[in-house]
Amino acid sequence: MNGRALVAMFVCAQPDCGGALAVRARGLVLGCRRCPAIYPVLAGVPVLVPSPPSYLASYRDAVLATLAEAGAATREVVALIDQLAALAPRSEALGFGDDWTADEQARPRAATADPAIAGWLAAAPDPAAAIAAAVPTAAKVVLELGCGGNALAGRLIKRGRTVVVADLSLRAVVRTMNATGAIGAVVDAEALPLARGAADAIIAANLIDLLTDPDALLTAMAAALRPGGVAIISTPDPSLGSDDDDLLATLLADAGLAPRAWHRGVPWLRAHSSRHFQLYFAELVVADRARRRR
Secondary structure, three states: OOHHHHHHHEOOOOOOOOOOEEEEHHHOEEEEOOOOOEEEEEOOEEEEOOOHHHHHHHHHHHHHHHHHHOOOOOHHHHHHHHHHHOOOOOOOOOOOOOOOOHHHHOOOOOOOOOHHHHHHHHHOOOHHHHHHHHOOOOOOEEEEEOOOOOOHHHHHOOOOOEEEEEEOOHHHHHHHHHHHOOEEEEEOOOOOOEOOOOEEEEEEEOOHHHOOOHHHHHHHHHHHEEEEEEEEEEEOOOOOOOOOOOHHHHHHHHHOEEEEEEEEEEEEEEEEEOOEEEEEEEEEEEEEEOOOOO
């Protein structure tokens, strides 16, 4: 774990705490300096959710499988997981919601000789490139929320820049870290434990429309941006599941984020296989933290 970068960027995830974090137990946990909360560090990834015991109790099998895949399922780590999970009430076993496939890692190719389809795929804009281009070149700390299995983080890596990927799925974070060299954390997008002024750019690609409390995400993003920083948000559903197509714009304003660019109808192609594609038309918003009126 790049302890210094993560400890500086995140705070305690307990409601109404927000205390600074410190590395403890030889790097096995992060502890809050203000309250008794501790957060396990698994395969170099701190689990910074409001209730780590509940997370580990629910996702125990998925967590252990991820650690085994990464060669990080040591006896000491497994014992820590079981010790924390035992603190939570029994719950239904859950799997990580990894809805991505290996075919999303490369530019999609369709199993057809139709020149129109082949030509469209070859010329289709890459939304990941547009997102990466929206990140200020001078940005030193960039956070990608909901990294999933995409290849965006690899485009963000550059000399002198810290790229942090975050997701509720430990597997998604570990795989993205291994593929790109980024550092990462497990977080809940509706309870982001970000320090104020933590990042120069924060990206949430096709995440906000999946949340029950999207305004919590936007408020946390705005607070975590440094002066001159940007929030980059994409979604195929600016109504966020409501009947109000202007809801995203309203929530941005309420959070103190002022759009500097708003691209509508950006084609977003997901390849599940060479014969199964999904095409979305997404909104891509680049927003600044609005200046407070005096």
